[in-house]
Amino acid sequence: MVFDPTVGAFGSNRNLEDRTVHKGVSINSRWRLDKDLMLTINASAQQARFDGGPFDRNDVPQVPEQTMQLIADWQALSWLSTQISHRYVGDRRFDGDLDNRFRKLDHYRTTDLQLTARYRAMYLKAGVYNLEDHQVVDYGNFSNTTNTATLYPLPERHYRAAFGVEF
Numbered sequence: 732m733v734f735d736p737t738v739g740a741f742g743s744n745r746n747l748e749d750r751t752v753h754k755g756v757s758i759n760s761r762w763r764l765d766k767d768l769m770l771t772i773n774a775s776a777q778q779a780r781f782d783g784g785p786f787d788r789n790d791v792p793q794v795p796e797q798t799m800q801l802i803a804d805w806q807a808l809s810w811l812s813t814q815i816s817h818r819y820v821g822d823r824r825f826d827g828d829l830d831n832r833f834r835k836l837d838h839y840r841t842t843d844l845q846l847t848a849r850y851r852a853m854y855l856k857a858g859v860y861n862l863e864d865h866q867v868v869d870y871g872n873f874s875n876t877t878n879t880a881t882l883y884p885l886p887e888r889h890y891r892a893a894f895g896v897e898f
Contacts, residue, residue: 747829749784751791753777771802781829789831790824793870795838797821810849817842825873825880833880839867841885857892864888 755777762770775798779791799819806812822835845858861867870883 749786750782751779752782753779753794767806769802769804771800771804774799786829786831789829792824792826792828792873795821795823797838812847812849814845814847815842816845820869825871827875828873830875832875833873836868836871839865839869839885841865841867852897853895854897855892855894857890859888859890861886861888 755775757773757775757777759773760771764770777794777796779794781787781789781791797819798821800816802814802816804812804814817840819838819840821838824831824835825833840863841860842862843858843860844862845856848855864887866884866887868882868884872881872883874880
């Protein structure tokens with residue numbers, strides 16, 4: 732879907748009809764390192780390009796070239812678990828930059844830590860997210876008509892707690 736300013740008085744969103752080719756490799760694995768410790772590794776290296784049409788051989792916007800996530804889950808006590816995860820998202824084109832004229836969104840890394848306490852069907856989760864306090868942008872939109880970009884940053888270090896009941 733792309734915004735087309737030439738449609739109607741105010742422009743309109745339309746589906747792209749251009750073909751794309753996606754090439755790459757993904758690895759998804761989970762290992763039990765100990766009876767209470769699990770390690771998950773997910774990674775991909777990919778290339779998504781237009782195949783024909785006005786954007787032939789250009790990168791498809793918003794598709795990162797590499798991604799990786801490492802997750803360690805530790806069941807510290809029968810009622811308490813902890814999880815630490817580290818995520819990497821590679822460079823990618825801004826949404827709307829079909830011509831690949833603008834710079835790419837920068838890659839970023841974040842680390843999150845979460846504790847979960849359970850009692851019967853109830854749980855309490857508390858976490859610290861973006862431990863490094865990085866200022867990162869996960870999404871950006873580029874306008875070909877005004878030649879400007881709008882960035883949508885992720886939160887810097889933040890905390891979250893949740894209480895729930897599972898039925």
